[in-house]
Amino acid sequence: xxxxxxxxxxxxxxxxxxxxxxxxxxxxxxxxxxxxxxxxxxxxxxxxxxxxxxxxxxxxxxxxxxxxxxxxxxxxxxxxxxxxxxxxxxxxxxxxxxxxxxxxxxxxxxxxxxxxxxxxxxxxxxxxxxxxxxxxxxxxxxxxxxxxxxxxxxxxxxxxxxxxxxxxxxxxxxxxxxxxxxxxxxxxxxxxxxxxxxxxxxxxxxxxxxxxxxxxxxxxxxxxxxxxxxxxxxxxxxxxxxxxxxxxxxxxxxxxxxxxxxxxxxxxxxxxxxxxxxxxxxxxxxxxxxxxxxxxxxxxxxxxxxxxxxxxxxxxxxxxxxxxxxxxxxxxxxxxxxxxxxxxxxxxxxxxxxxxxxxxxxxxxxxxxxxxxxxxxxxxxxxxxxxxxxxxxxxxxxxxxxxxxxxxxxxxxxxxxxxxxxxxxxxxxxxxxxxxxxxxxxx
Amino acid sequence: xxxxxxxxxxxxxxxxxxxxxxxxxxxxxxxxxxxxxxxxxxxxxxxxxxxxxxxxxxxxxxxxxxxxxxxxxxxxxxxxxxxxxxxxxxxxxxxxxxxxxxxxxxxxxxxxxxxxxxxxxxxxxxxxxxxxxxxxxxxxxxxxxxxxxxxxxxxxxxxxxxxxxxxxxxxxxxxxxxxxxxxxxxxxxxxxxxxxxxxxxxxxxxxxxxxxxxxxxxxxxxxxxxxxxxxxxxxxxxxxx
Numbered sequence: 001x002x003x004x005x006x007x008x009x010x011x012x013x014x015x016x017x018x019x020x021x022x023x024x025x026x027x028x029x030x031x032x033x034x035x036x037x038x039x040x041x042x043x044x045x046x047x048x049x050x051x052x053x054x055x056x057x058x059x060x061x062x063x064x065x066x067x068x069x070x071x072x073x074x075x076x077x078x079x080x081x082x083x084x085x086x087x088x089x090x091x092x093x094x095x096x097x098x099x100x101x102x103x104x105x106x107x108x109x110x111x112x113x114x115x116x117x118x119x120x121x122x123x124x125x126x127x128x129x130x131x132x133x134x135x136x137x138x139x140x141x142x143x144x145x146x147x148x149x150x151x152x153x154x155x156x157x158x159x160x161x162x163x164x165x166x167x168x169x170x171x172x173x174x175x176x177x178x179x180x181x182x183x184x185x186x187x188x189x190x191x192x193x194x195x196x197x198x199x200x201x202x203x204x205x206x207x208x209x210x211x212x213x214x215x216x217x218x219x220x221x222x223x224x225x226x227x228x229x230x231x232x233x234x235x236x237x238x239x240x241x242x243x244x245x246x247x248x249x250x251x252x253x254x255x256x257x258x259x260x261x262x263x264x265x266x267x268x269x270x271x272x273x274x275x276x277x278x279x280x281x282x283x284x285x286x287x288x289x290x291x292x293x294x295x296x297x298x299x300x301x302x303x304x305x306x307x308x309x310x311x312x313x314x315x316x317x318x319x320x321x322x323x324x325x326x327x328x329x330x331x332x333x334x335x336x337x338x339x340x341x342x343x344x345x346x347x348x349x350x351x352x353x354x355x356x357x358x359x360x361x362x363x364x365x366x367x368x369x370x371x372x373x374x375x376x377x378x379x380x381x382x383x384x385x386x387x388x389x390x391x392x393x394x395x396x397x398x399x400x401x402x403x404x405x406x407x408x409x410x411x412x413x414x415x416x417x418x419x420x421x422x423x424x425x426x427x428x429x430x431x432x433x434x435x436x437x438x439x440x441x442x443x
Numbered sequence: 444x445x446x447x448x449x450x451x452x453x454x455x456x457x458x459x460x461x462x463x464x465x466x467x468x469x470x471x472x473x474x475x476x477x478x479x480x481x482x483x484x485x486x487x488x489x490x491x492x493x494x495x496x497x498x499x500x501x502x503x504x505x506x507x508x509x510x511x512x513x514x515x516x517x518x519x520x521x522x523x524x525x526x527x528x529x530x531x532x533x534x535x536x537x538x539x540x541x542x543x544x545x546x547x548x549x550x551x552x553x554x555x556x557x558x559x560x561x562x563x564x565x566x567x568x569x570x571x572x573x574x575x576x577x578x579x580x581x582x583x584x585x586x587x588x589x590x591x592x593x594x595x596x597x598x599x600x601x602x603x604x605x606x607x608x609x610x611x612x613x614x615x616x617x618x619x620x621x622x623x624x625x626x627x628x629x630x631x632x633x634x635x636x637x638x639x640x641x642x643x644x645x646x647x648x649x650x651x652x653x654x655x656x657x658x659x660x661x662x663x664x665x666x667x668x669x670x671x672x673x674x675x676x677x678x679x680x681x682x683x684x
Contacts, residue, residue: 086496112496174499193499222507224500243500276480276511280504330476334483339501 011375011388011427014065015437017051027430029417033097033105036421039067039428040107041435042092046076048109048162050120065426067437071120073162076111088113094179096188098201106165108188112175115190117166117201123159127151171197171207178228184235191228191240194221198252210258211240211250226341227287229296237262239289239296245282247298249309265298265312267305277329277338285341290350291422297353299344302326304355306367319365319372322357324395324406337411348423356415359404360431361391377415377429377436388438474521477512484509 029042039051052070079088090111098106104121129151133139174192181188189210190197196211211228215221224243231237236252248261269278281301289296295316298305302323305315321342325332332338337358344355356362357374365372374391394403417430425440487505516522 084496089495175496221503224503226500243504276477276508279507279511283500283504330480333480336487336501339498339504 011438011440012386014426014439015067015435016379017067017435017437025433027417027433027435028091028093029095030419030428030430030435031095031097031107032419032421032428033107034099034422036423036426038070038097038105039419039437040095040097041430042075042095042109043433044089044091046074046078046090046092046111048073048075048092048095048107048118050105050160065424065439071160071162073118075109075116075118076114079113093176096179096181098181099185101185108179108181110176110179110190113169113172115168115176115179115199116164117168118162119165120160120162123161124155124157125153126156128154166201166204168199168204168207171199177226180228180230180238182230182235183233187235189228189230189238191225193224196225196228196238196240196258208256210252210256212257212259226284229287229289231293232289232291233293239287241284241287241298243283244279245284245300247284247287247296247307263309263312265307265315267314267318275329277333280333280338281329286343288344288346290346291348292350295350297344297346299342299355301338301340301342304344304353304365306353317367319353319363321355321363322361322393324393328406332411335411337414340414340416342414342416343418345418345420347420347425352420354418354420354427356418356429358411358414359409360413360415361393362415362418362429375438377431377434377438378413379434477516481509481512481516484512 026044027041028044029040031040032038033040037053039053041049041051043049048071049069050071051067054066054068075092076090078090080086081088088111092109092111094108094110096108098108098117100106104119107118107120109116109118128135129149131140131145131148131151132142168190172190172192172195174194176190176192178191179188180191186202187198187200190199190207191211194212194214195209197207198210199207211225213223213225222244226241226243228238228240231239237249238252239247239249241247245266247265249263249265250258251262252258254260254262269282284298284300286299287296294309296307296309298307298315302325303321304319306317306319308316329338342356344353346353351368352364352366354362354364360376360378361374362377363372363374374393375388376391389402392400392403393409394400394405399405413431415429415431419428421427427438427440429436429438484505488502488509513522
């Protein structure tokens with residue numbers, strides 16, 4: 001994909017796109033499209049904002065790679081479930097792009113209950129010279145029309161329109177946590193806490209249930225689905241992760257209801273580190289296949305694990321994200337931070353992975369060199385075109401200069417959502433209601 | 444608790460006493476912390492957001508934690524009706540190192556039955572705890588493990604355990620609910636909002652079942668089965684919204 005080596009130390013901020021500080025602007029999902037030219041963000045207020053990468057322009061060399069707002073639209077509105085007397089939040093949980101097939105762009109966006117397919121299209125021409133209506137749209141009196149003319153197309157300022165093409169509703173009793181487009185580009189899956197459904201993109205009134213882990217007696221419920229994803233190349237294979245730290249790989253060819261997995265990935269627990277919080281911190285918050293399809297990555301509370309699909313017994317690699325939090329689990333349980341769901345992502349060549357942490361820190365791991373770095377997404381530390389300085393958290397007694405102690409970390413500043421450009425060394429990091437875009441130097 | 448009957452140390456035996464005291468404190472500190480964790484977990488389960496459906500994953504994880512604690516306490520034989528405890532709260536913006544609970548169970552197995560542990564095992568919160576408690580023993584028989592930095596003041600913590608809450612639910616009319624919790628002025632937990640919403644009865648919310656919970660529980664009995672039944676009820680309420 002064009003990247004040979006990424007110097008993790010040299011990420012330069014190219015942009016800090018911040019929204020106003022309203023609650024509703026908290027970014028809840030970030031996703032590049034297949035080419036990387038478009039970057040979509042969803043927020044707590046149900047809005048989707050799409051950014052487009054500037055084309056390389058010789059007259060403005062510095063603006064190459066900058067992302068500007070391309071389209072903004074309200075995807076979901078708050079709803080009220082009258083039967084349960086509960087609100088349904090409009091917060092966008094996930095956005096997934098469809099591969100581009102024509103001039104228009106398509107994406108799926110979902111809140112807790114409803115998935116929508118949006119078409120984003122450009123309009124840069126308009127027709128003038130209609131026979132039946134005036135230039136300002138008023139209908140002309142037919143008796144006054146004495147001659148016919150052919151309308152002509154004239155250029156206009158670029159207008160980007162978003163229109164909902166499909167609404168996939170009423171298929172989920174529980175909260176949707178994942179959507180994933182299949183490699184066949186015709187179907188996609190949606191997963192909630194207890195069920196996974198398979199949809200056809202053209203059909204909204206029907207979906208197939210492919211996984212159901214709801215127990216007959218809800219009192220016996222001890223495990224929920226936390227994430228699900230289709231394999232990038234094999235359209236019959238998908239995985240789903242659970243709150244008990246397990247990942248199941250399923251093959252849709254084996255049966256209609258994939259309650260029995262084909263492969264079961266779980267790392268045996270280390271009995272010496274067992275505590276009351278062991279299960280909670282083993283809960284997997286995100287699972288992502290590598291671009292190659294050979295590996296997958298899972299994120300639990302303290303670490304990221306890379307798995308080889310051919311080895312179920314244990315992960316290939318384990319990367320510690322913030323092991324210094326292990327002694328603070330009680331407090332993190334009390335303030336609910338232990339339930340934060342961090343996402344993770346691969347770079348285009350699968351040689352590096354990235355995930356977020358607290359205090360606006362995010363971590364990147366180079367799988368080849370085994371190096372890792374902690375960077376901060378904040379206004380103070382991101383001067384344009386200056387490299388980001390690696391950060392370090394001090395765990396022991398003596399705090400070195402520039403280190404930050406664990407007790408000084410701000411647990412309200414969490415980076416849950418990050419995205420990596422599919423080909424280039426560009427990353428997008430969402431820090432509450434600010435979006436940061438960083439560019440790395442490529443050797 | 445154990446500090447009440449403790450006599451003044453005489454100079455010669457100070458070191459031995461400290462060792463034994465530290466060991467005892469390790470043992471009961473673990474129990475105290477475990478109880479605090481249980482109380483906290485039950486409160487978390489109870490606090491459903493009235494407006495939006497509660498997060499099922501979080502509820503399931505908390506319920507599993509509660510089950511784990513109850514199983515361990517049942518094995519210990521320490522599962523009994525709880526006495527009023529002050530489950531103090533750590534300040535939200537500061538993390539207190541809670542090493543004891545986060546230490547592995549294996550270490551704790553070693554720590555629990557043997558009161559005569561040396562100072563080597565006692566570190567962090569417990570060693571800080573010792574001088575404070577013994578000095579203030581007459582006034583504050585129990586120090587919350589959570590607040591170590593600030594002196595033990597009245598923080599408006601929960602003065603009633605959850606078992607007593609459920610008992611009260613059973614014996615009093617719903618109208619008394621607000622009075623019951625009027626002394627709890629903790630905005631963090633915001634129980635008042637939850638419970639007044641429950642009692643109002645006009646809008647059935649996810650916590651409505653807790654009203655139904657009361658008659659089913661036979662009060663703070665020492666039978667662990669009924670308490671486990673309580674848990675099942677709570678889980679049932681959570682998941683069947």
